Amino acid sequence: MDAIICQNLTKRFGDFTAVDNLHLSVAEGELFGFLGPNGAGKTTTIKMMTGLLFPTSGTATLGGYDIQAQTLEAKGILGYVPDNPFLYEKLTGAEYLHFMADLYSIGLKDRGRRISDLLSLFELQSKGGDMIQGYSRGMRQKISLAGALIHSPKIIFLDEPTVGLDPKGARTMVEVLRELTARGTTVFVSTHILGIAERICDRVGIVNGGKLIALGTVEEIKSSLQQEATGDSDEIVGQKSLEDIFLELTGDYEQRDLAEYLD
DSSP, X not given: OEEEEEEEEEEEETTEEEEEEEEEEEEXXXXXXXXXXXXXXXXXXXXXXXXSSOXXXXXXXXXXXXXXXXXXXXXXXXXXXXXXXXXXXXXXXXXXXXXXXXXXXXXXXXXXXXXXXXXXXXXXXXXXXXXXXXXXXXXXXXXXXXXXXXXXXXXXXXXXXXXXXXHHHHHHHHHHHHHHHHTXXXXXXXXXXXXXXXXXXXXXXXXXXXXXXXXXXXXXXXXXXXXXXXXXXXXXXXXXXHHHHHHHHHHHHHHHHHHHHHO
């Protein structure tokens, strides 16, 4: 069964088309990677899926609920962590999680255990009593994700979840995402870290200029490129990384853009 279905999803800002007629479905329990250069339409797409932006046309359905027509039902089953999450800096980490629990009507009986488990999961036990204003970028990412998980969402959207994390924190984040999918949660991840996407995502979609230009497993996309290639052997195409594929599909301009990002 599909947890996420986008049909003809389009967003225009004046004469500029940020997302162009997107058709996409993501299965329950799938870890889906949404890739593309800066300005490709990734964040705009996620904001439409989560109800933060109204589409110009088309629909996004989450767990069977239309995000525009059945907003409360859809938002009740999703979690969202933006690339630069807003946090109440005068709250402690634990207070923030209590606040998020209030938003989702988590009873007092369950919330203490959930909060303790989440602080432990993200190795924030010793920081739960500290104000968020003193948290590092990586700690903010962790507490934001913990807050998004407080109500055990069926679908979670993450925009650049490993930004600001050290290698250990990034590994913890990856392990958490895989554990979530093992429990049946659908994870939709937008990322620039192509190596992580290649290792952990069940499928990826590559967007450029607001259009979905590739969709499938990394191996399926490699196979598709092989069929279009003239002269490349199966062995040569098979040796290409997701980064190689990304740069081929998005062109020279995006290659320079990515190189600047990596620098």
